[in-house]
Amino acid sequence: xxxxxxxxxxxxxxxxxxxxxxxxxxxxxxxxxxxxxxxxxxxxxxxxxxxxxxxxxxxxxxxxxxxxxxxxxxxxxxxxxxxxxxxxxxxxxxxxxxxxxxxxxxxxxxxxxxxxxxxxxxxxxxxxxxxxxxxxxxxxxxxxxxxxxxxxxxxxxxxxxxxxxxxxxxxxxxxxxxxxxxxxxxxxxxxxxxxxxxxxxxxxxxxxxxxxxxxxxxxxxxxxxxxxxxxxxxxxxxxxx
Amino acid sequence: xxxxxxxxxxxxxxxxxxxxxxxxxxxxxxxxxxxxxxxxxxxxxxxxxxxxxxxxxxxxxxxxxxxxxxxxxxxxxxxxxxxxxxxxxxxxxxxxxxxxxxxxxxxxxxxxxxxxxxxxxxxxxxxxxxxxxxxxxxxxxxxxxxxxxxxxxxxxxxxxxxxxxxxxxxxxxxxxxxxxxxxxxxxxxxxxxxxxxxxxxx
Numbered sequence: 001x002x003x004x005x006x007x008x009x010x011x012x013x014x015x016x017x018x019x020x021x022x023x024x025x026x027x028x029x030x031x032x033x034x035x036x037x038x039x040x041x042x043x044x045x046x047x048x049x050x051x052x053x054x055x056x057x058x059x060x061x062x063x064x065x066x067x068x069x070x071x072x073x074x075x076x077x078x079x080x081x082x083x084x085x086x087x088x089x090x091x092x093x094x095x096x097x098x099x100x101x102x103x104x105x106x107x108x109x110x111x112x113x114x115x116x117x118x119x120x121x122x123x124x125x126x127x128x129x130x131x132x133x134x135x136x137x138x139x140x141x142x143x144x145x146x147x148x149x150x151x152x153x154x155x156x157x158x159x160x161x162x163x164x165x166x167x168x169x170x171x172x173x174x175x176x177x178x179x180x181x182x183x184x185x186x187x188x189x190x191x192x193x194x195x196x197x198x199x200x201x202x203x204x205x206x207x208x209x210x211x212x213x214x215x216x217x218x219x220x221x222x223x224x225x226x227x228x229x230x231x232x233x234x235x236x237x238x239x240x241x
Numbered sequence: 242x243x244x245x246x247x248x249x250x251x252x253x254x255x256x257x258x259x260x261x262x263x264x265x266x267x268x269x270x271x272x273x274x275x276x277x278x279x280x281x282x283x284x285x286x287x288x289x290x291x292x293x294x295x296x297x298x299x300x301x302x303x304x305x306x307x308x309x310x311x312x313x314x315x316x317x318x319x320x321x322x323x324x325x326x327x328x329x330x331x332x333x334x335x336x337x338x339x340x341x342x343x344x345x346x347x348x349x350x351x352x353x354x355x356x357x358x359x360x361x362x363x364x365x366x367x368x369x370x371x372x373x374x375x376x377x378x379x380x381x382x383x384x385x386x387x388x389x390x391x392x393x394x395x396x397x398x399x400x401x402x403x404x405x406x407x408x409x410x411x412x413x414x415x416x417x418x419x420x421x422x423x424x425x426x427x428x429x430x431x432x433x434x435x436x437x438x439x440x441x442x443x
């Protein structure tokens with residue numbers, strides 16, 4: 001097979017349901033005011049350019065999927081296990097797709113030069129990893145529960161605990177960067193980033209579920225975070241350029 | 242404790258798979274998670290095609306440079322074909338067409354690649370050479386999608402996507418060839434203002 005062969009069937013990705021996508025211009029999220037475009041986006045047909053995308057395994061220099069073990073010992077904080085599946089809207093597993101995660105440490109501090117929050121770094125915690133999903137679209141990693149941290153968006157603003165997720169999926173059209181939150185976090189109702197999504201079910205989709213199946217006895221609590229990418233359907237003719 | 246669950250174990254039910262996962266901002270600290278795949282040079286020594294460099298700056302509403310943006314690139318090879326097979330040795334042996342570049346303190350980015358060919362040149366959906374771009378940054382809840390075209394391509398006049406855009410805004414998608422270095426192009430992103438770049442919904 002020629003590796004450059006185009007997909008034979010022209011299937012296009014469904015539009016997002018109303019209220020699922022956050023608007024980029026969101027004054028409660030102060031950073032958006034000078035960065036979000038003001039003109040409405042132009043509809044882009046789904047051509048072969050948008051229907052293809054990079055499919056690769058991660059480079060060799062990425063870490064193993066246990067973030068709790070540092071170079072000099074165990075990372076500080078509450079060990080947790082995060083597992084889930086990457087699926088499409090029709091429930092089909094997205095196998096072999098690259099997922100990248102990054103997060104603050106237990107004290108709410110990122111291992112990043114620009115993070116000047118006065119909380120300790122943990123020499124045994126990098127807070128980042130990447131991995132590919134298995135044949136059933138599943139992934140699983142062990143980490144430390146991230147801490148909340150202040151962020152100066154407004155007076156006494158604190159981000160709820162979260163883990164950043166980057167997922168490629170099968171095409172440019174499915175590229176997703178999002179955040180996973182924790183159930184019962186008291187800061188969620190006050191967070192302008194989380195609440196930028198108007199649809200309540202869509203917001204809840206970003207909250208991991210505490211899960212006995214993922215919980216490991218005598219080790220750590222488990223959280224289940226399923227990631228659902230856009231599904232495809234046959235090309236309606238009006239979507240052709 | 243890293244024992245994976247056996248593949249025979251029944252999978253828990255997935256709640257309401259009809260609901261897609263929404264986007265959240267990449268935030269200011271993406272470097273720690275995304276740096277492993279930074280790629281400023283999309284080529285390898287044997288990549289066929291004309292080597293080009295594209296550089297530019299990302300500007301906010303005040304025309305201040307944005308020092309914490311990240312761009313992802315996706316484009317066809319010099320014959321207009323997309324690499325669609327999984328790569329076990331990415332970026333080493335073959336052209337992939339994927340790049341990821343952050344902006345620096347001055348809001349500038351640059352990358353080196355080969356000029357893509359026209360896409361599906363013999364099909365009904367012929368497109369002028371272009372590069373797809375996703376833009377992520379603190380302050381953007383959802384990614385921005387745009388395209389880079391090339392000022393030295395006559396095919397731009399017939400490109401179905403360019404032609405769908407108001408005439409006075411098309412230039413925002415066209416990288417300008419440097420008159421003294423024809424393999425260098427300049428392409429800037431204006432997030433707001435009278436020169437606001439065309440961004441797409443997909």
